[in-house]
Amino acid sequence: MVRAADGRVVVSTDLLVEGSHFRRDWSSAEDVGVKAAAQNLADIAAMGAVPTALLVGLACPRDLPVVWAREFTAAFDAECALVGAVLVGGDVSSSPTLTVAVTALGDLEGRAPVTRAAAEPGDVVALTGRLGWSAAGFAVLSRGFRSPAQIIAAHRRPTPPYAEGPVAAVCGATSMCDVSDGLVQDLGHIAAASAVQIGIETARLEVGPRLQDVGRALNVDPMRWLLTGGEDHALVATFPSAASVPGAWTVIGRVDEGEGVLVDGAAYPLPGWDSFRT
Amino acid sequence: MVRAADGRVVVSTDLLVEGSHFRRDWSSAEDVGVKAAAQNLADIAAMGAVPTALLVGLACPRDLPVVWAREFTAAFDAECALVGAVLVGGDVSSSPTLTVAVTALGDLEGRAPVTRAAAEPGDVVALTGRLGWSAAGFAVLSRGFRSPAQIIAAHRRPTPPYAEGPVAAVCGATSMCDVSDGLVQDLGHIAAASAVQIGIETARLEVGPRLQDVGRALNVDPMRWLLTGGEDHALVATFPSAASVPGAWTVIGRVDEGEGVLVDGAAYPLPGWDSFRT
Numbered sequence: 001m002v003r004a005a006d007g008r009v010v011v012s013t014d015l016l017v018e019g020s021h022f023r024r025d026w027s028s029a030e031d032v033g034v035k036a037a038a039q040n041l042a043d044i045a046a047m048g049a050v051p052t053a054l055l056v057g058l059a060c061p062r063d064l065p066v067v068w069a070r071e072f073t074a075a076f077d078a079e080c081a082l083v084g085a086v087l088v089g090g091d092v093s094s095s096p097t098l099t100v101a102v103t104a105l106g107d108l109e110g111r112a113p114v115t116r117a118a119a120e121p122g123d124v125v126a127l128t129g130r131l132g133w134s135a136a137g138f139a140v141l142s143r144g145f146r147s148p149a150q151i152i153a154a155h156r157r158p159t160p161p162y163a164e165g166p167v168a169a170v171c172g173a174t175s176m177c178d179v180s181d182g183l184v185q186d187l188g189h190i191a192a193a194s195a196v197q198i199g200i201e202t203a204r205l206e207v208g209p210r211l212q213d214v215g216r217a218l219n220v221d222p223m224r225w226l227l228t229g230g231e232d233h234a235l236v237a238t239f240p241s242a243a244s245v246p247g248a249w250t251v252i253g254r255v256d257e258g259e260g261v262l263v264d265g266a267a268y269p270l271p272g273w274d275s276f277r278t
Numbered sequence: 279m280v281r282a283a284d285g286r287v288v289v290s291t292d293l294l295v296e297g298s299h300f301r302r303d304w305s306s307a308e309d310v311g312v313k314a315a316a317q318n319l320a321d322i323a324a325m326g327a328v329p330t331a332l333l334v335g336l337a338c339p340r341d342l343p344v345v346w347a348r349e350f351t352a353a354f355d356a357e358c359a360l361v362g363a364v365l366v367g368g369d370v371s372s373s374p375t376l377t378v379a380v381t382a383l384g385d386l387e388g389r390a391p392v393t394r395a396a397a398e399p400g401d402v403v404a405l406t407g408r409l410g411w412s413a414a415g416f417a418v419l420s421r422g423f424r425s426p427a428q429i430i431a432a433h434r435r436p437t438p439p440y441a442e443g444p445v446a447a448v449c450g451a452t453s454m455c456d457v458s459d460g461l462v463q464d465l466g467h468i469a470a471a472s473a474v475q476i477g478i479e480t481a482r483l484e485v486g487p488r489l490q491d492v493g494r495a496l497n498v499d500p501m502r503w504l505l506t507g508g509e510d511h512a513l514v515a516t517f518p519s520a521a522s523v524p525g526a527w528t529v530i531g532r533v534d535e536g537e538g539v540l541v542d543g544a545a546y547p548l549p550g551w552d553s554f555r556t
Contacts, residue, residue, distance in 0.1 A: 001287070001289075002286065002287050004285055004287050005285055006285075007282055007283055009279070009280050009282050009287055009383070010279050010280075011367055011383065013369050015335040015377075015379060017371050020373065021371070055291040057291050057335075058293075059295050059377055089289055093295050093298060094295070095295040095297075096297070096375050097337075097374050097377070099293075105289065105383075108279075
C-alpha cells in the first residue's frame with residue numbers, strides 16, 4: 001500500500017531489455033540496478049513530483065547468477081533511497097531474455113503535474129543536469145575503449161538531478177521532461193505536445209573539457225552528444241520568464257509560435273533511434 | 279495522473295513471458311491481453327480494492343505483427359473497462375522474447391487493505407469463482423486437443439470474480455488472495471503469512487460435469503485441477519464466521535492453530551511449479 005496524501009499519484013513505467021538497453025559485459029548488476037531506478041525516478045521528477053514507491057518485474061534467464069539479481073536489487077534500492085522512495089512490490093519470472101520492468105509512483109505534494117503540453121510562446125527553455133556524457137561513454141565503449149573512467153561511469157550510472165523536478169514545478173515550469181532520447185528529440189516531444197516551436201542555441205550549451213577530450217580522441221564533435229545523446233536524464237523545462245528559472249538551471253533557448261525544434265535557427269538532423277543503440 | 283481519493287493506493291505487478299505464461303499458437307493476442315489484465319485486476323481485487331489504473335510495458339520481437347500489439351491492447355483495455363479501470367501509461371521496447379509487464383493500481387475506498395497475514399484460528403475459509411478450469415484447459419491443449427471449447431476458453435481467458443474482492447473486504451474478510459498458483463499453494467501463502475493452519479474439505483469443492491467429462495477423457499482426477507491448478511484467479515478468503523461469508527462465496531474449510539494446509543485432514547502433495555508449465 002502506497003500513501004498518496006494529496007489524493008493523486010503520478011505513474012511511469014519503463015522496460016530495460018538486455019542487448020537493447022544494457023549489456024552485461026559493459027554494465028555490472030549494480031549499474032543496471034542504478035540505471036533502471038534512475039530512469040524511472042527521473043520520469044517522475046520530470047512531472048514535478050517526488051518519487052514515493054517503485055515496483056520491479058525481473059525476467060531472468062535460468063542461468064542468471066543469483067548474485068546478479070541480489071546486486072541489482074541492492075543497487076536499485078540504494079538509488080531509490082536517495083530520493084526517499086521504496087521498492088514496494090515485484091515479480092520474478094524466467095525468460096530467455098533478461099528484462100527489467102520498472103513502474104514508479106510519485107507524489108505531487110499538492111501541485112499540478114507538469115506535462116509536456118503547456119509550453120507557451122514567449123517561455124524560456126532551461127536545462128539542468130549532465131548532457132552528452134552517457135552518449136560519450138557509449139561511444140567510448142562501442143569502440144572498445146575502457147577509459148576515461150568518469151565518462152564510462154556516466155554511461156553506466158546516470159545521475160539525474162531528481163530534486164530539480166519539484167523545484168521547477170514550484171517555480172512555475174510550464175512543461176518539462178527528462179532527456180532520455182536526446183535533447184533535440186525530447187524538446188521535439190514538448191514542441192509537438194504544446195503545438196509550439198522551440199529554439200535552442202548551442203552557444204548556451206557548455207561542452208566541458210572532458211567531453212572535448214573524448215570528442216578529440218574519437219574524432220567526433222561532442223556537441224552532437226549534447227544534442228542527440230539520451231540516457232543522462234537531465235531535465236529540460238520551459239518557464240514563463242528568465243526570472244522564474246531556478247538557480248541550478250541554465251537558459252538554453254526560447255519558445256515561439258510554430259512547430260518543431262530549431263538549433264541555432266535551423267532544423268537539426270537526428271539519427272534514427274536504432275543507429276544509436278546496440 | 280491517477281486519482282487516489284482516499285489518500286492511499288494499492289499496487290501490484292506481474293510479468294507474462296511468451297513460452298512461460300502463454301504460447302502464441304495456443305492463445306490469440308486478445309487472449310493474452312485479457313489474461314494480462316485479468317491477473318493484475320484480480321490481484322488488486324484480492325486486496326479488497328477496486329482497480330483504477332494500469333500500465334503496460336510491451337517488449338516485442340521485431341517481427342511481431344503490428345496487429346498483434348493492437349489486438350492485445352484492445353482486449354486489455356476492454357478487460358480493464360469491465361471494472362472501470364483505465365490504461366494510463368506504458369512503454370514499448372524491442373526484445374527477442376515477447377514479454378508483457380503489467381502494473382495495476384487500486385483504490386481501497388476508505389477500507390483497510392486485506393492482506394494474507396491476518397487469518398485467525400476459528401475463521402472460516404471461503405471461495406468464489408472458477409477453480410480448475412484453466413488447468414483442465416491447459417491439460418487438454420497440452421495433449422494436442424482443441425476441445426471442449428469452454429474449457430479451452432477458460433484457460434485462454436480467465437474470468438475472475440473482481441467485484442467479490444471489495445465485497446469480501448466489506449464483509450470483514452481477515453485475509454484474501456487470488457488463486458494464481460493453485461488453491462493449496464495459495465492457501466499455503468496465507469497460512470504462512472498468518473502463522474495458522476488451514477484445512478479444506480474436498481467434499482465442499484464442486485467438480486462440475488464439464489471437468490468430470492474432461493477428467494474422464496484424459497484419465498485425470500479433476501479434483502487435482504481444483505486443488506493445484508492456478509490461473510483461474512478465483513478468490514479465496516478467510517472470514518470471522520460463516521455468517522459473515524458473502525452470498526457468492528462457498529465455505530470450503532476452516533482456520534486452526536498450527537501451520538500448513540491440510541486437505542481432508544492430510545498434507546497434499548504439490549507438483550513443482552515447473553512441472554505444471556510449458
